[in-house]
Amino acid sequence: GSWGHIGVGKIVLTDQATAAGPLEQLPDFGTMALAVRGTGMDEASPAAQAPFADQLTGSLRRTVTLAPGASATVTFVLAWHFPNLSLPKLGRVGRHYANRFASAPAVARYVATEYERLAGDTRRWRDTWQDSSLPHWLLDRTFLNTSTLATSTCFRFANGRFYGWEGVGCCAGTCGHVYHYAQAAARLFPDLERSTRELVDLGRALQPNGAVFFRGELNAIPAIDAQAGTVLRALREHQMSADAAFLQRNWPQIKRATQWLIAQDGNQDGIIEGSQHNTLDTDWFGPVAWLSGLYLAALQAAATMSEQMADADFARQCRAIAAAGQKNLVAQLFDGEYFINRVDPKHLEAVNSGTGCEIDQVFGQSWAFQVGLPRVLPEKETRSALQALWRYNFSPDVGPYRKVNQPGRWYAMAGEAGLLMCTFPRRDWDYERAKGEGQAAWAAMYFNECMAGFEHQVAGHMIWEGLLLEGLAIERAVHDRYHAARRNPWNEIECGDHYARSMASYGVYLAACGYEYDGPRGHLGFAPRLRPEDFRCAFTAAEGWGTFHQQSVAGRLEAEVTLQWGQLQLRTLSLVRPGGIIRPSVTLALGDAPLSASLKVADSRVELQFAPAITVLRGQTLKIILA
Numbered sequence: 001g002s003w004g005h006i007g008v009g010k011i012v013l014t015d016q017a018t019a020a021g022p023l024e025q026l027p028d029f030g031t032m033a034l035a036v037r038g039t040g041m042d043e044a045s046p047a048a049q050a051p052f053a054d055q056l057t058g059s060l061r062r063t064v065t066l067a068p069g070a071s072a073t074v075t076f077v078l079a080w081h082f083p084n085l086s087l088p089k090l091g092r093v094g095r096h097y098a099n100r101f102a103s104a105p106a107v108a109r110y111v112a113t114e115y116e117r118l119a120g121d122t123r124r125w126r127d128t129w130q131d132s133s134l135p136h137w138l139l140d141r142t143f144l145n146t147s148t149l150a151t152s153t154c155f156r157f158a159n160g161r162f163y164g165w166e167g168v169g170c171c172a173g174t175c176g177h178v179y180h181y182a183q184a185a186a187r188l189f190p191d192l193e194r195s196t197r198e199l200v201d202l203g204r205a206l207q208p209n210g211a212v213f214f215r216g217e218l219n220a221i222p223a224i225d226a227q228a229g230t231v232l233r234a235l236r237e238h239q240m241s242a243d244a245a246f247l248q249r250n251w252p253q254i255k256r257a258t259q260w261l262i263a264q265d266g267n268q269d270g271i272i273e274g275s276q277h278n279t280l281d282t283d284w285f286g287p288v289a290w291l292s293g294l295y296l297a298a299l300q301a302a303a304t305m306s307e308q309m310a311d312a313d314f315a316r317q318c319r320a321i322a323a324a325g326q327k328n329l330v331a332q333l334f335d336g337e338y339f340i341n342r343v344d345p346k347h348l349e350a351v352n353s354g355t356g357c358e359i360d361q362v363f364g365q366s367w368a369f370q371v372g373l374p375r376v377l378p379e380k381e382t383r384s385a386l387q388a389l390w391r392y393n394f395s396p397d398v399g400p401y402r403k404v405n406q407p408g409r410w411y412a413m414a415g416e417a418g419l420l421m422c423t424f425p426r427r428d429w430d431y432e433r434a435k436g437e438g439q440a441a442w443a444a445m446y447f448n449e450c451m452a453g454f455e456h457q458v459a460g461h462m463i464w465e466g467l468l469l470e471g472l473a474i475e476r477a478v479h480d481r482y483h484a485a486r487r488n489p490w491n492e493i494e495c496g497d498h499y500a501r502s503m504a505s506y507g508v509y510l511a512a513c514g515y516e517y518d519g520p521r522g523h524l525g526f527a528p529r530l531r532p533e534d535f536r537c538a539f540t541a542a543e544g545w546g547t548f549h550q551q552s553v554a555g556r557l558e559a560e561v562t563l564q565w566g567q568l569q570l571r572t573l574s575l576v577r578p579g580g581i582i583r584p585s586v587t588l589a590l591g592d593a594p595l596s597a598s599l600k601v602a603d604s605r606v607e608l609q610f611a612p613a614i615t616v617l618r619g620q621t622l623k624i625i626l627a
Contacts, residue, residue, distance in 0.1 A: 030082030033104035036060050037075040037112055075115075079107035085155060087163075088172070089218055094158030121565060125538075128547055128564050133536045134512060138472070140489070141479040142509035146184045147490045151498040162196045167496015173215025174200060175500075177279035180229025181453050182503030183370060183510065187540050190240035197237050198246075201230045202253040210260030223277040224264065224291045228298035228364075231258050235301040235371050239518045242542040242569065244308065247520075251309045258302040261295055262321065270296055270325015271332065273344070282351045282440035286344035289333045293364030293377060296325045300373045308520075326377060334381050335426075338388035349438035353447065354429035356422045357392045359454045361385055366461035370507060372516050379465070386462050390470045393420045394477075398450060405431060408448035411493060417477035418450030419458060452478045452492040453501025456508055463511035463529050472530075475508055513537045513548075516574060522613050524561070525574030526550070527605070532576065544568050544618065555580040557626040561616060568616040573608045577601065578626055587625040590614060595622075 023029055045058035064072040083098035101107045111118065132139055148154065154164040164174045171178075174196065186193040205213045213219050214226035234254045238247040247254075264272045271292045276284045278291060299322040306315035333339050339361040343352050362385045365377045375382075395401060399414025401423075412418035424430045435444030455478050462471030482489050492502035514527025519542035526548055528535040536549040544566025550559040557578040561568070577584060584606055588595035595614065600607040606626060616622050 025084060027084050027086045028082065029084055030080060031104040032081075033077075033079045033108045034058065034060055035077040035079070035105075035108040035112065036062055037077065037115060077108045077111050079104040079111065081107055083158075085157070087155075093155075093161075093163075096156040096158055096160055099158060124564055125545070128538045128545065131536060131547060132538060133531055133534060134509075137479055138475065138509070138512065141475060141482075142505045142512075143184075144490050145492055145502040145505045146188060148498045148500060148503055149185060149189075153496070153498045153500060156192075160195060161199050162192050164500055165496065166501070167494060167499040170496030173218040176201060176205075176212065176214035176226030176229055177223045178453075178499075178501045180226060180233055181457055181501045182506075184503035184506035186233070186236055186240055187506060187510070190237065190540075190542060193233070194237045194241065194246050197230070197234055198250060202234070202250050202257070206253055206257065210256035210258075210263070212257055212260075221277055222260070223279070224261070224272060225278045225294050225363075227257060227261055228291075228294035229367075231261070231298040232294075232301050232367050232371060235305055238305065238308075238520065239371060240542055241519050244520045247305060247308065251305065251311075254302065254305060255311070255314060258298060258318065261298055262317075265295070265321065268321050268324070269328050270299075270321050270323075271328050280351065280443055280446050282443045284341070284352055285347035285350050286352065287333055287342045288352075289329065289339035289341055290358060290360040290363050292325060292329060292333075293339075293362060294367065295364070296322050296329070297364035297367045297373065297376045299325070300368065300376060301371060304373065322376070326375075330378060330381055334385075338385040339381070348436065349440075350436045351434065351440055351444050352436065353422050353434055354424075355426040356424045356429055356434060356447070357388050358422045359389065359393060359419065359458060361389075362461065363457060366457055366464070366507075369461065369464040370510065372518065383465050383467065386458070386465060386467055386470070389419065389458060390462075390467070390474075392423045392425050394418070394470075394474060395420065396477075402448060405448045407431075408445035410449075411452070412450035412477075412481055416481050417473075418481065419455045419474050419477070420447075421449050421451060421454060422447035450481075451494050451501070452481075453494060453499065453504045456502070456504035460504070460508040460511040463508065464514075466529070468529055471508070471511070475505075478505075509537075513539065514576075515539060517541060519543075519569075522569050522571030522610075523574070524568070524570060524572075525605075525607075527574075527576050541566075541568050544616075546616075550575070552578055555627065557624075559624040559626075561622040561624075563616045563618050563620055565618055567618065569613055570616065570622075571610055571613040573597075573610075573622075573624070575606050575608075575624070575626065577604050577606045581626070584626045587627075589623045590616065591620050 040062055042063045043061040048056060050056040062074050066072060081101060081104040083095050085095050086092045129139065129143060151168060153168050156162055165172060166175050166178050200216050201212055205216045211222040212227050212230050213221065214223045231254060234250060264274060271287045272295055273287050276288055276291050278284060299318040303315045303318035306318065338357050340355045341353050343354055362377055362382050365382050368376045396417045397415055398412045398418045431447060434447060435441040455474055459471045459474040482492060491498050493499055494501055512530050514529055516525030533552045536547065539546060539548050544563050546561065546563040548561055550557060555578050559575060584599060586597060586599055586608060588597055597608040597610050600609060
């Protein structure tokens with residue numbers, strides 16, 4: 001009975017085999033290897049076999065003799081190879097690495113041959129990431145969760161399909177309403193995310209009517225937030241491509257998924273009011289601010305892709321609904337301070353946050369920043385809602401609140417800071433009303449919790465909107481909760497260990513950098529939120545990664561884009577206009593070769609336009625001076 005909780009899994013003590021069949025076909029069959037790089041082995045154990053009941057050990061030994069003050073390094077390789085992955089309901093799916101390597105010794109030989117390249121590129125990325133003006137703790141907290149991809153939360157099947165639990169062994173099916181929060185994988189391994197959209201969300205999970213089953217083939221219902229997230233992620237995956245091939249292949253499926261969302265909005269007023277399953281694991285009813293906000297963001301994303309696919313009629317339809325929805329959302333669901341949910345009187349049994357201050361209420365606008373969309377929600381009301389979350393939901397010590405509001409899991413303990421999922425500042429609504437009267441009332445416990453993935457989403461959005469102190473404080477609260485003195489810094493827990501939603505932390509990093517990217521358009525941009533006068537950060541693109549650096553002094557901006565790996569194709573580069581400069585001039589060079597570009601100035605931004613496009617190669621630096 002440990003679903004949704006951190007508990008002890010199934011433990012069986014037995015002398016009998018747990019599976020029948022030939023040994024080499026069992027799920028836990030495999031090989032391991034220990035190797036040492038280089039030459040000069042003193043001793044290696046010979047090949048040996050032993051019954052399972054006997055201990056079988058082996059050893060490698062190299063002797064080194066050191067003079068005073070000298071040192072030596074011996075590099076060992078520990079390799080494993082377990083090809084027979086099987087998962088409940090999916091059966092035998094195998095592992096992708098088994099297509100490349102026949103055994104653990106083959107892995108060890110590959111590492112020995114490719115060690116300099118593998119270790120060199122790994123260390124180059126590490127050094128590039130750490131070579132930043134951002135605080136060290138922020139670099140850690142926003143990147144450590146990427147390690148979730150290397151835990152048994154995540155798998156890659158023999159056919160190349162990426163698959164993930166929500167957390168280790170908990171909640172199957174690469175759940176769409178969890179994984180759409182996670183920004184890390186798409187920015188670091190874009191080909192992996194593209195294949196997931198094609199093989200799963202827009203493949204086996206997509207139904208003839210456009211619904212996307214949010215657990216792939218493992219469930220038979222869509223969720224509003226996951227459906228909107230599928231459309232938004234499709235745009236992101238297009239933008240993280242070198243060309244338009246992904247969008248061209250998948251546009252009919254993306255359009256169909258968007259049309260399903262529109263069908264849930266019967267009068268096309270931009271607000272969905274019927275049954276709305278979502279990541280809080282129940283069906284909500286009535287106008288729900290955060291779900292309709294995600295719908296509006298998905299409409300804007302679909303319109304952007306429609307225009308690129310020359311589908312002008314559908315683009316106009318999406319933008320018209322989005323415009324109506326923005327007005328209606330403010331008129332109907334903004335209470336003067338924050339966005340609320342209107343309760344459907346026909347479904348008083350359902351969970352509903354009512355006039356509570358709910359953590360994801362402006363999530364649609366947060367997503368819009370991630371993929372460079374026009375505003376989904378107006379700035380004034382959005383900032384007010386975020387300030388309300390800071391006022392009502394953030395506490396430097398959640399203990400007193402949780403002492404009174406006890407249902408829910410303790411991800412932040414007494415004495416620890418956190419952003420609560422939903423509080424009830426208004427007299428007309430409270431937890432008892434919010435939980436409804438039906439069998440799903442248990443899910444209201446989420447309102448009292450501090451779940452890191454949601455906190456990352458809000459922290460990043462606050463930084464995008466200029467609420468820097470508040471956003472950093474929330475992110476620091478999560479970081480301090482997962483300080484090594486308290487917990488495993490690489491394991492942010494929600495429903496299971498190494499929870500996938502925690503990879504939303506990478507979105508906080510993107511917000512701090514003011515990062516913009518669109519590969520097919522050849523566009524890159526930065527608008528640093530933290531110490532822009534001397535800012536340095538790592539960035540990724542469709543075909544490479546590198547470092548961006550800018551310094552700004554007295555109306556002069558000097559910037560550099562240095563490629564550390566791969567290549568970067570650029571047609572436009574967007575920067576913040578130096579203060580006091582009305583008509584900037586630009587000096588450019590790629591390496592030692594001077595360049596020219598036209599300038600487009602709009603509000604606080606300057607866009608450099610290269611015609612023809614330029615390609616920055618590994619080791620090259622593009623230098624820009626605006627004055």
